[in-house]
Each structure stands twice: as C-alpha cells, then as structure tokens.
Amino acid sequence: MLVRITEVAPRDGLQNVKDLIPTERKVAFINALSETGVDEIEATAFVHPKWVPQMADAEEVLRRIDRKPGVIYSAIVPNERGLERALSVGVDKVAVLTAATDTFNLKNINTDIEGSFQKLIPVVRSAKASGLPVRGYVSVAFWCPYEGKVPPQRVRDVVLRLLDVGVDEVSLGDTIGRASPKDVAELLEILLRDVPADRIVLHFHATYGMGIANVLCAYREFGIYRYDSSAGGLGGCPYAPGASGNVATEDVAFALKNSGAEVRVDVLKVVEAAKSLGLPLESALSRIPKPIL
Ligand code: HMG
Ligand code: MG
Secondary structure, eight states, X not given: OBOEEEEOIIIIITTTOSSOOOHHHHHHHHHXXXXXXXXXEEEEEOSOTTTOGGGXXXXXXXXXXXXXXXXXXXXXXXXXXXXXXXXXXXXXXXXXXXXXXXXXXXXXXXXXXXXHHHHHHHHHHHHHHTTOOEEEEEESSSEXXXXXXXXXXXXXXXXXXXXXXXXXXXXXEETTSOOOHHHHHHHHHHHTTTSOGGGEEEEEBOTTSOHHHHHHHHHHHHOOOEEEEBGGGOXXXXXXXXXXXXXXXXXXXXXXXXXXXXXXXXXXXXXXXXXXXXXXXXOSGGGOSSOOO
C-alpha cells in the first residue's frame, strides 16, 4: 500500500525551539523538504505569537517558500483570526485543533473541548467555502499529561464530532509519546467500526521509544497508511511538558519500506534537510554514517 507522509517538522519540529530561527532558514528547510518525496508539509501555524513565538513569521514563511507542484503546504489554524491570516497568503489546507481532554485543550488553546468546537466550526465552514481541505487534530488521543490514560470511547466521540462538522481527515496525536502498540490497537479497533481508514492519520511522538512500533502496528494490523512525522525527529509541544519530538520521517519511511509498504520518501534527503538546521537530531538514521538502505 502507498504510504502518505505529512512532514510536520517546520511546525511541530520548530515550535518548541526557544531561540528564534531566522525566516530564511525555515524557508530553505521547507524547500529542501519539498524535494524529499513527502506528500504534504505542515509549514507553519497561524497561532497567537505570544503563545508560540517561533511561529510569529507564519505569513512570511508561506509567502517565501517555493511551492513544488503536487506537494500540499498546510498550516495550523486555531480560530477565525488565524484563518484570515492563512487565507491572506494562500495556504493549501488548514488544520484545526482540539483534544480528547478538557485540561489539555485549556492549556493549549485556552478553552475546553466544547469551546474548541465553537472556535473550529466557523473555521471549517469558511475553509471549505474557500475550497480548502481541512484536517482536525485530536491531541492526547492516548495519554494526557494532565488527565492520564484517555479512554478510547472518549476519543471516538471527539473524532466523530469532527467528521460530523465537516473535517476531511482526523490526525490522532500521541502528544506525549506515551502510547504503546496495545493502546493503538485498542483505539483503532473501536474507531474503525465507524471511520474509514483513509480518514485517519496517526501522529506519534517518540518520547518513550514506542513510536515506530506504533506505526508498524497501525500499518500491519489495521491498514492505516497515513502518518505525520518530523525530519530528524525534531519537535515537541510547548503545552505538553516533557514531550519530545515526533517520530522521525526517515525512521518511519525506512521502517515502513522494510515492512513491505510503498513509500516514496528519500530518507537520505530527509536527513540532509534536517541536518541543515544545525539542531540536535533524534532519529536513528541520522546517526548512521552510511546506512544500508
Ligand atoms: P486566546 O488568548 O484565548 O485568544 O488564545 P482570543 O480569541 O481571546 O484573542 C485574544 C487576542 O489574541 C486578540 O487580540 C486576538 O485578535 C488575538 P486583541 O483583540 O486582544 O488585540 N488573536 C490572534 N492573533 C494572531 N493570530 C491568531 C489569533 N487569535 C487570537 N490566530 C489561541 C487562543 C487559540 C489563539 C491561543 O491559545 C493559541 O494561539 N494557541 C496555540 C497553541 C499552539 O500552537 N500549540 C502548539 C500546537 S498544538 C500541538 O503541538 C499538538 C499537535 O502537534 C498534535 C499532537 O502532538 O497532539 C498538533
Ligand atoms: Mg505533535
């Protein structure tokens, strides 16, 4: 099966980096990622600059990148103000935010689950009216740093509500990287009763070292073929204390290819792009001088 990768390093990978990275370095990074074979690049986030200072240059980033035909350049849009900003620079696709717990939503977007829907519903409507596809993120879909293990039924309710208000796909975030293949299997068993596999994207962080095992479980046992990952394993959420980076794009692509999947990502180009930032990398493949591919 052909795997679809959304490269989230320019957003999830950089949002937690304290020192501001010059816009031109971000633009060069995104341009390099455009040549790696990924399907989509989450380029930035139109969030409040006080909440996430690293994303303050969202307009500039989208304005200045070279857009490679066939690659989708998406961005996080948490509310209507964010959508105005995103539309002004021609984003290809928007991602709205909610979570499976009230506490995480309150810390991340200053409102509970109910309030998050009040913010995202008008964004979904206007984005669709402008012809844009919409992703809905469900953070803490397995474990919450504030509320612990999240019951799969609760996640399912949020997912169904997102689909009901018109999002095209749902990305399930293991925000703190604590999910195990058992947790993944429990959630997917419940979700796939109501939701087709092609509307589910999995977004694993690598904190506890189970990210790749989770990807392989979801692919082999449940036929999920859409993943978010971050070049070099960069990343973390400022509102999820202790969370490390996403699963690395090069490691995900390598693991899936070696499990029989069709993956059109050039892992060496991904490593090269990640190294260009000069940040410490977390991936396995970036540490092997001459990997046997
Ligand atoms: P708020 O303070 O509740 O916003 O923040 P508000 O609607 O009350 O507005 C307050 C002021 O902010 C107003 O200005 C607005 O215009 C302005 P004033 O009238 O006072 O001068 N404002 C904005 N300015 C620029 N851009 C905007 C915007 N919105 C309002 N979009 C808000 C609510 C959602 C904006 C804030 O909480 C926020 O920006 N949160 C984002 C947090 C974030 O980016 N977290 C990281 C991404 S999520 C993540 O990493 C998880 C994920 O990777 C999946 C996973 O791993 O689970 C996706
Ligand atoms: Mg994330």
